[in-house]
Amino acid sequence: MNFDRRELSNTQLLDLYKSLLKPRMIEEKMLILLRQGKVSKWFSGIGQEAISVGITSALDADEYILPMHRNLGVFTGRDIPMHKLFSQWQGKKSGFTKGRDRSFHFGTQEYKIIGMISHLGPQMGVADGIALANKLKKNGKVTAVFTGEGATSEGDFHEALNIAAVWDLPVLFVIENNGYGLSTPTNEQYRCANLADKGVGYGMESHIIDGNNILDVYAKISLLKASMVDNPRPVLLEFKTFRMRGHEEASGTKYVPQELMDEWAIKDPISNYRDYLMSIGVLFEDVDTDIKAKIKAEIDENWAITQAEPDFTALLSEELNDVYMPYDFEAFTPSSTTENIRFIDALSSSLSQSMERHPNLVIMGQDVAEYGGAFKITDGFVAKFGKDRVRNTPICESAVVSAANGLSINGYKAVMEMQFADFVSSGFNPVVNLLAKQHYRWGEKADVVIRMPCGGGTQAGPFHSQTNEAWFTKTPGLKVVYPAFPYDAKGMLNTAINDPNPVIYFEHKQLYRSIHQEVPTNYYTIPFGKAALLQEGNDVTVISFGAGIHWALDTLNKHPNIKADVLDLRSLQPLDTEAIFASVKKTGKCIILQEDTLFGGISSDISALLMENCFQYLDAPVRRVGSLESPIPFVKTLEDQYLPKTRFEKELLELFNY
Numbered sequence: 001m002n003f004d005r006r007e008l009s010n011t012q013l014l015d016l017y018k019s020l021l022k023p024r025m026i027e028e029k030m031l032i033l034l035r036q037g038k039v040s041k042w043f044s045g046i047g048q049e050a051i052s053v054g055i056t057s058a059l060d061a062d063e064y065i066l067p068m069h070r071n072l073g074v075f076t077g078r079d080i081p082m083h084k085l086f087s088q089w090q091g092k093k094s095g096f097t098k099g100r101d102r103s104f105h106f107g108t109q110e111y112k113i114i115g116m117i118s119h120l121g122p123q124m125g126v127a128d129g130i131a132l133a134n135k136l137k138k139n140g141k142v143t144a145v146f147t148g149e150g151a152t153s154e155g156d157f158h159e160a161l162n163i164a165a166v167w168d169l170p171v172l173f174v175i176e177n178n179g180y181g182l183s184t185p186t187n188e189q190y191r192c193a194n195l196a197d198k199g200v201g202y203g204m205e206s207h208i209i210d211g212n213n214i215l216d217v218y219a220k221i222s223l224l225k226a227s228m229v230d231n232p233r234p235v236l237l238e239f240k241t242f243r244m245r246g247h248e249e250a251s252g253t254k255y256v257p258q259e260l261m262d263e264w265a266i267k268d269p270i271s272n273y274r275d276y277l278m279s280i281g282v283l284f285e286d287v288d289t290d291i292k293a294k295i296k297a298e299i300d301e302n303w304a305i306t307q308a309e310p311d312f313t314a315l316l317s318e319e320l321n322d323v324y325m326p327y328d329f330e331a332f333t334p335s336s337t338t339e340n341i342r343f344i345d346a347l348s349s350s351l352s353q354s355m356e357r358h359p360n361l362v363i364m365g366q367d368v369a370e371y372g373g374a375f376k377i378t379d380g381f382v383a384k385f386g387k388d389r390v391r392n393t394p395i396c397e398s399a400v401v402s403a404a405n406g407l408s409i410n411g412y413k414a415v416m417e418m419q420f421a422d423f424v425s426s427g428f429n430p431v432v433n434l435l436a437k438q439h440y441r442w443g444e445k446a447d448v449v450i451r452m453p454c455g456g457g458t459q460a461g462p463f464h465s466q467t468n469e470a471w472f473t474k475t476p477g478l479k480v481v482y483p484a485f486p487y488d489a490k491g492m493l494n495t496a497i498n499d500p501n502p503v504i505y506f507e508h509k510q511l512y513r514s515i516h517q518e519v520p521t522n523y524y525t526i527p528f529g530k531a532a533l534l535q536e537g538n539d540v541t542v543i544s545f546g547a548g549i550h551w552a553l554d555t556l557n558k559h560p561n562i563k564a565d566v567l568d569l570r571s572l573q574p575l576d577t578e579a580i581f582a583s584v585k586k587t588g589k590c591i592i593l594q595e596d597t598l599f600g601g602i603s604s605d606i607s608a609l610l611m612e613n614c615f616q617y618l619d620a621p622v623r624r625v626g627s628l629e630s631p632i633p634f635v636k637t638l639e640d641q642y643l644p645k646t647r648f649e650k651e652l653l654e655l656f657n658y
Contacts, residue, residue, distance in 0.1 A: 006219055048070055132169055242264035528571040
């Protein structure tokens with residue numbers, strides 16, 4: 001192995017050596033503890049330390065790094081107290097996740113490290129968002145994100161690289177090519193000669209680096225970082241290295257040919273660098289012994305601190321209170337000055353006024369810039385706010401959701417338009433596994449609103465007509481809003497943007513241009529979790545939301561003899577159970593109308609809640625009405641049959657006469 005010190009001083013050379021030794025010695029300690037049954041699981045980075053250490057040493061302390069399982073050198077390189085890391089691994093309360101997630105699945109704003117989730121790919125999109133925020137701030141900062149050669153097969157990898165290339169984002173995409181994705185060798189993972197070759201397809205600069213040579217890693221990253229200040233751009237880096245242990249310790253390494261293990265053992269990044277420092281008179285045996293003794297003492301001392309910490313008692317209130325980031329609703333009162341506008345105009349007004357109120361708000365989505373979005377809701381926004389803040393995205397929902405999260409992590413607010421709610425399936429993973437769980441896992445906000453144009457009645461067929469709110473009401477950590485009127489649409493979208501928690505904001509397409517209402521011209525907010533009582537009566541409680549509310553009102557207008565409480569839920573998570581229970585206790589009868597198919601929908605949960613909390617007040621079984629148990633069809637006669645509007649009238653009359 002050839003080392004070139006370049007302009008590095010003796011002190012710098014020794015500091016790199018110490019930085020390499022620390023994660024190696026911690027790992028060796030962990031492997032002993034693992035065999036003793038004192039550690040439950042371990043993902044080893046032995047043999048790969050030069051990559052983590054070299055990159056972390058070259059970056060500034062305030063530059064974000066997004067590591068993976070085997071990047072202990074990133075954490076130690078940012079000088080996180082060892083006992084804090086040990087507590088995290090041991091599931092102690094003082095760990096970064098309070099025992100809610102394991103090993104390296106955490107982030108910390110204090111040390112500018114954003115940890116991974118097991119799905120691997122989304123963190124590359126998060127890096128895009130962090131880098132975009134840096135670019136908007138014009139602070140010259142670089143973001144580094146790690147992945148393995150196996151994860152380069154994931155769609156998120158390609159989506160993230162494409163976005164970074166199109167937007168010229170200052171991201172270092174770091175591939176640790178260690179030969180195996182768990183047990184699958186590289187020749188079963190991809191066919192190109194080198195993963196760095198993939199950069200060509202994205203018009204992206206790429207390099208191959210010896211991942212076991214600490215000086216090559218440090219020098220290359222230092223040069224790239226300096227150049228990216230004046231020329232922000234993404235760079236794809238393939239580090240050739242090897243994993244000397246199993247995927248995790250339980251896996252073993254029997255699937256690896258012994259000659260390959262022997263070959264890479266000779267290339268150990270620490271022993272070779274140690275020999276080099278000895279050969280040039282920078283390191284000596286007594287100094288080496290002293291360095292190792294000090295690191296060992298630090299490890300033992302910090303392990304003792306962690307062991308002395310008691311196991312914590314599970315507190316139900318603490319668990320539930322940490323699912324969402326605390327948010328004190330900001331009440332802005334609507335003005336008496338109004339204008340009669342459509343649903344679509346109310347949304348546009350909210351976004352425009354929110355962009356003025358929040359200079360750190362970025363709107364992203366397919367065709368949202370000059371074109372104004374598929375439904376023209378952001379028409380004219382580029383002229384008012386500029387292309388930096390109103391951004392067209394490539395067609396890659398998953399990476400855009402992740403990038404929105406990265407913007408939030410780095411101090412911005414993000415509104416993403418999912419061109420049609422149906423398309424969220426292409427971005428489902430980061431919504432439910434990243435945004436929804438982020439605050440619970442490590443206390444970080446996910447200040448993201450995802451706008452969801454949805455619903456039937458427009459003969460748009462199976463891929464453009466779903467109303468899929470039940471996919472998200474089931475997921476703790478998400479807030480789900482579904483207004484039915486322009487007044488609510490504006491006020492609740494303002495609230496969604498103010499709220500630092502992830503909000504899935506449903507907008508029924510059929511209401512966009514068909515519903516008008518007097519709407520205040522000023523900026524105002526409406527709290528979540530408060531249903532609207534649209535009309536009052538003692539005969540029956542009608543509960544719905546979105547287009548269903550209008551169907552229910554139309555039906556009741558045909559039957560003036562039925563005096564109904566009509567509850568427009570407006571927000572599905574949180575849900576106004578207080579208003580629901582109060583109404584049903586008064587009327588004794590309840591019918592719930594949803595546009596979604598019936599099984600597993602929100603109406604089922606409301607019905608169950610009523611049976612559990614209002615059974616003694618009921619004079620009839622709770623009725624649920626929803627669409628047919630089929631995909632939504634295209635032809636109008638089939639769509640009319642699918643939707644529940646006509647069936648609702650029949651069910652309502654039967655309940656009234658029960």
